[in-house]
Amino acid sequence: xxxxxxxxxxxxxxxxxxxxxxxxxxxxxxxxxxxxxxxxxxxxxxxxxxxxxxxxxxxxxxxxxxxxxxxxxxxxxxxxxxxxxxxxxxxxxxxxxxxxxxxxxxxxxxxxx
Amino acid sequence: xxxxxxxxxxxxxxxxxxxxxxxxxxxxxxxxxxxxxxxxxxxxxxxxxxxxxxxxxxxxxxxxxxxxxxxxxxxxxxxxxxxxxxxxxxxxxxxxxxxxxxxxxxxxxxxxxxx
Numbered sequence: 001x002x003x004x005x006x007x008x009x010x011x012x013x014x015x016x017x018x019x020x021x022x023x024x025x026x027x028x029x030x031x032x033x034x035x036x037x038x039x040x041x042x043x044x045x046x047x048x049x050x051x052x053x054x055x056x057x058x059x060x061x062x063x064x065x066x067x068x069x070x071x072x073x074x075x076x077x078x079x080x081x082x083x084x085x086x087x088x089x090x091x092x093x094x095x096x097x098x099x100x101x102x103x104x105x106x107x108x109x110x111x112x113x
Numbered sequence: 114x115x116x117x118x119x120x121x122x123x124x125x126x127x128x129x130x131x132x133x134x135x136x137x138x139x140x141x142x143x144x145x146x147x148x149x150x151x152x153x154x155x156x157x158x159x160x161x162x163x164x165x166x167x168x169x170x171x172x173x174x175x176x177x178x179x180x181x182x183x184x185x186x187x188x189x190x191x192x193x194x195x196x197x198x199x200x201x202x203x204x205x206x207x208x209x210x211x212x213x214x215x216x217x218x219x220x221x222x223x224x225x226x227x228x
Contacts (some may be wrong), residue, residue: 099162
């Protein structure tokens with residue numbers, strides 16, 4: 001079983017709809033992240049969480065919100081999806097020491113029509 | 114803030130040849146430089162990393178070099194194999210007071226190794 005699981009793997013939705021992407025992990029890590037990947041732009045950080053009560057904005061948080069329901073669960077919401085939010089979304093986890101490596105899920109491909 | 118540039122965007126080599134991917138960074142305070150490999154349909158995986166107090170690090174067929182003066186670092190893959198075909202991302206980060214090092218990723222290099 002995967003250590004970092006993202007659901008759904010693929011989602012097609014319409015402009016204006018609310019969408020939630022879910023992430024769960026079995027690695028026991030405190031830190032969780034949401035990244036967005038666009039062709040030619042690499043990976044950009046949307047939100048990150050150090051623990052259940054600590055949530056922080058990344059470089060591109062506008063239009064997104066997150067919820068850390070438990071140590072193992074971190075969900076990303078698009079309150080009103082727009083076409084330029086079409087992208088591949090990755091959840092990741094890491095330990096709390098300095099320079100801890102990131103463990104990524106397999107991604108959610110989101111298309112907003 | 115930090116900016117990481119990565120070249121080339123695509124790289125095609127024959128099996129057995131070497132491949133080199135280069136990255137430059139803008140913030141001289143950056144001190145940690147990981148490389149991630151993303152295979153088709155999967156999330157990125159860390160393959161090697163280097164810290165600013167080291168100039169070179171090797172792990173079997175892969176190596177990373179760092180030139181702090183020029184602010185660039187490179188990934189070297191020798192004796193390439195078809196399973197090396199993937200997208201490779203470089204990244205850079207620096208220590209901040211909270212202990213959290215926010216990684217800034219390059220734009221990725223698609224490596225294709227032909228048999």
